[in-house]
Amino acid sequence: MSERVVELEVLRYNPETDSEPHFQRYSVSCEEEWVVLDALNKIKETIDPTLSYRWSCHMAVCGSCGMMVNGEPKLACKAFLRTFDGVIRVEPLAHFPIERDLVTVIDDFVMKLKRVKPYLIPKQDKPVSEGEYLQTPAELKKYKQYTLCINCMLCYAACPEYGLIPNYIGPAAIALAHRYNQDSRDGGRDERQEEIAATEGVWDCSFVGACSEVCPEHVDPAGAIQQVKIKSMVDWYKEHLMPWVKK
Amino acid sequence: MARSNKPIVWGPFAAGGTLTAFLTPALILLTLLAALGHAPDLLAYERLHAVASHWLAKLVIVGIVFLSLWSAAHRLRITLYDLGMRADALVATVVYLIAVAGTLAAIVYLLRI
Numbered sequence: 001m002s003e004r005v006v007e008l009e010v011l012r013y014n015p016e017t018d019s020e021p022h023f024q025r026y027s028v029s030c031e032e033e034w035v036v037l038d039a040l041n042k043i044k045e046t047i048d049p050t051l052s053y054r055w056s057c058h059m060a061v062c063g064s065c066g067m068m069v070n071g072e073p074k075l076a077c078k079a080f081l082r083t084f085d086g087v088i089r090v091e092p093l094a095h096f097p098i099e100r101d102l103v104t105v106i107d108d109f110v111m112k113l114k115r116v117k118p119y120l121i122p123k124q125d126k127p128v129s130e131g132e133y134l135q136t137p138a139e140l141k142k143y144k145q146y147t148l149c150i151n152c153m154l155c156y157a158a159c160p161e162y163g164l165i166p167n168y169i170g171p172a173a174i175a176l177a178h179r180y181n182q183d184s185r186d187g188g189r190d191e192r193q194e195e196i197a198a199t200e201g202v203w204d205c206s207f208v209g210a211c212s213e214v215c216p217e218h219v220d221p222a223g224a225i226q227q228v229k230i231k232s233m234v235d236w237y238k239e240h241l242m243p244w245v246k247k
Numbered sequence: 248m249a250r251s252n253k254p255i256v257w258g259p260f261a262a263g264g265t266l267t268a269f270l271t272p273a274l275i276l277l278t279l280l281a282a283l284g285h286a287p288d289l290l291a292y293e294r295l296h297a298v299a300s301h302w303l304a305k306l307v308i309v310g311i312v313f314l315s316l317w318s319a320a321h322r323l324r325i326t327l328y329d330l331g332m333r334a335d336a337l338v339a340t341v342v343y344l345i346a347v348a349g350t351l352a353a354i355v356y357l358l359r360i
């Protein structure tokens with residue numbers, strides 16, 4: 001195992017003492033196969049215990065360690081040091097307010113997630129004695145990809161529309177709404193449409209596609225958004241041009 | 248929150264986008280071939296002119312022209328918004344009017360055939 005000294009430029013911000021965020025340079029010796037998160041952990045353990053950032057699983061499952069690495073939203077646990085040359089610039093996720101150092105305030109995303117009701121709303125309730133809600137593999141395939149989201153918010157940091165229009169519900173929340181809408185056991189689409197078929201829902205998306213490019217789980221939120229647009233359009237035409245057709 | 252009325256303008260945009268994705272490359276190829284004097288007989292000017300004189304063909308052509316222009320207009324509107332032009336209502340009115348004007352022009356020329 002070979003080691004090399006890596007230079008990191010990390011955005012620091014302490015709301016109690018700093019009026020503005022600033023960069024701080026760290027030189028830290030790292031193993032060749034380390035990721036950015038390993039480097040941050042080593043800085044915290046050996047150089048500067050005040051450095052704050054979120055992380056938990058170190059295996060791209062928890063979705064906590066999203067940050068901007070050289071300007072791109074990435075999971076720090078998946079960003080291999082060897083893929084970068086020179087000084088590596090580490091900043092908190094774009095488009096979110098900074099709480100401290102690399103920790104962002106994520107309330108906006110959490111509120112939006114709640115609004116789209118990302119849980120099964122059964123078509124009709126049935127007693128447990130009647131058994132499970134069955135589903136065929138084909139029915140599962142319709143939404144499985146969208147279940148892979150780990151709520152890391154990289155897509156929000158990548159989305160220029162979210163940067164421009166803070167009220168935009170955004171990629172992950174829409175993809176998750178779509179996940180339940182596509183589920184054969186679910187009957188909650190009408191309620192979710194109230195949020196995602198609104199102007200602040202899919203219609204604020206201009207199909208930049210950056211969300212799908214940065215998504216570490218290949219959820220393809222941009223694809224979900226376009227599908228929701230088409231379905232919402234069909235709804236609209238049915239409702240306004242063919243009012244006699246029942247929804 | 249109320250559901251958006253955006254589908255009115257988005258529907259023809261999506262349809263036009265799909266159309267142009269298939270038609271535009273074919274048109275460019277055909278134009279190039281024609282310019283080089285190699286247009287296939289079936290697509291020679293006189294034949295196309297004859298096809299366009301049928302009312303059904305006229306209807307189809309108007310549909311294609313409208314959807315393509317609308318799609319381009321809508322794309323332009325969104326692009327301008329993304330570039331920082333915030334006068335969306337004005338931009339929308341102008342670009343959609345251009346698309347409609349182009350469609351009207353197509354109708355006028357087709358009716359003259």
Ligand code: SF4
Pocket residue numbers: 148149150151152153154155156171172175211214215216217218219220221
């Ligand atoms: S859709 Fe992808 S990028 Fe967005 S929060 Fe989910 S896993 Fe992260």
